[in-house]
Amino acid sequence: MDLTQLPASDPSVILRYRDRQYAADLIAAAILEFDLFSYLGEHPGVTLPDLCEHFGWLERPADVLMTLCRASGFIETDPHDRSTLTVMGKEFLTAGSPWFLGPYYKPIADSPKLLDYVQILKTGKPANWQAKSDGADWHESMKDEAFANDFTNLMNCRGIAFGQKLAEALHADMLGRKRMLDVGGGSGIYSMTMAARCPELSAVVLEQSPVDEIARREIQRNGLADRVKVQTGDMFVDSWPEEVDVVLLSNLLHDWGREEANAIVRRAADILPVGGLLIIHGAIINAEKTGPLPVAEYSSLLMNITQGKCYSVAEYADMLDPVGLVVKRDAGTIGDRGYVLACKEH
Numbered sequence: 001m002d003l004t005q006l007p008a009s010d011p012s013v014i015l016r017y018r019d020r021q022y023a024a025d026l027i028a029a030a031i032l033e034f035d036l037f038s039y040l041g042e043h044p045g046v047t048l049p050d051l052c053e054h055f056g057w058l059e060r061p062a063d064v065l066m067t068l069c070r071a072s073g074f075i076e077t078d079p080h081d082r083s084t085l086t087v088m089g090k091e092f093l094t095a096g097s098p099w100f101l102g103p104y105y106k107p108i109a110d111s112p113k114l115l116d117y118v119q120i121l122k123t124g125k126p127a128n129w130q131a132k133s134d135g136a137d138w139h140e141s142m143k144d145e146a147f148a149n150d151f152t153n154l155m156n157c158r159g160i161a162f163g164q165k166l167a168e169a170l171h172a173d174m175l176g177r178k179r180m181l182d183v184g185g186g187s188g189i190y191s192m193t194m195a196a197r198c199p200e201l202s203a204v205v206l207e208q209s210p211v212d213e214i215a216r217r218e219i220q221r222n223g224l225a226d227r228v229k230v231q232t233g234d235m236f237v238d239s240w241p242e243e244v245d246v247v248l249l250s251n252l253l254h255d256w257g258r259e260e261a262n263a264i265v266r267r268a269a270d271i272l273p274v275g276g277l278l279i280i281h282g283a284i285i286n287a288e289k290t291g292p293l294p295v296a297e298y299s300s301l302l303m304n305i306t307q308g309k310c311y312s313v314a315e316y317a318d319m320l321d322p323v324g325l326v327v328k329r330d331a332g333t334i335g336d337r338g339y340v341l342a343c344k345e346h
């Protein structure tokens, strides 16, 4: 196929059905298991650390839940992290209100997903939903041939349009760039769409086995094997290809906790020359953590199956700044996805 030929429509509505499929259970856990909104009604102005202490929650899942509540219009949070119920939150989500809708969620009170969320909030550890039935987490499951095939296919099918739109959005920034490293690049679709759009660019996909072989096959199939190579390796342990002037982290950091994400960003900064670009692509929360709602919903899914979440633009800037990567801009692309573009300045 012609990887430069853009779709004429936006598939957000199709993606959202799936991306939000766990958000209802997280809200149900907040209402039924913790009665969060009655607590917020009685304690206006509580902060995230206050909530973590009161409910015994860990910061990452609690932040995902509160972001979802903000994006849904249940709460408002001031610049000092003090959260208060909105009128809708007060009227419809507090147990003492005549309009309380808690019972509406009762039918899913015992859903396995809701019970997982209770554990995730209390332990910070992901459940193993959509991973293999033997209890392995998502990352372990990606080392299994059959699971890796299916999941890489899942990511590849959305990656065609996402990658094309990303390449279009960054075309001017990519002019004169020679070599891009695509860390955890999956099928290599983002390298391929970028290479198709930028004829002078070569790319290398750093992937672990068995996804590395899937990528080689896909790149071959698209006739780009002369310009897009695959290097097999563990991104945390093995050395990264050098002499690259662009690093792409697509749908990658959001699978990891802050420590791992910081380590990946540090490695990117180490190999980039001054003037080099870092592109973070995926579903990104706005700086104020008030939305977009589809991203906040998707974040609850990621928080369930991985150690990560959808980070905000501000959280990305906090990760990048200490290693000399300065955010130049952030923007949306297609399907509720977008990018953060940073430049290595020192």
Ligand SMILES: C[S@@+](CC[C@H](N)C(=O)[O-])C[C@H]1O[C@@H](n2cnc3c(N)ncnc32)[C@H](O)[C@@H]1O
Residues within 6 Å of the ligand: 139, 142, 155, 156, 159, 183, 184, 185, 186, 187, 190, 206, 207, 208, 211, 233, 234, 235, 236, 249, 250, 251, 252, 255
């Ligand atoms: C969510 S997928 C993103 C794939 C692709 N970048 C995209 O945007 O569709 C994360 C990828 O990271 C890869 N990955 C996870 N841990 C890795 C590691 N330690 N070393 C190399 N790749 C890894 C997985 O195999 C998977 O393909």
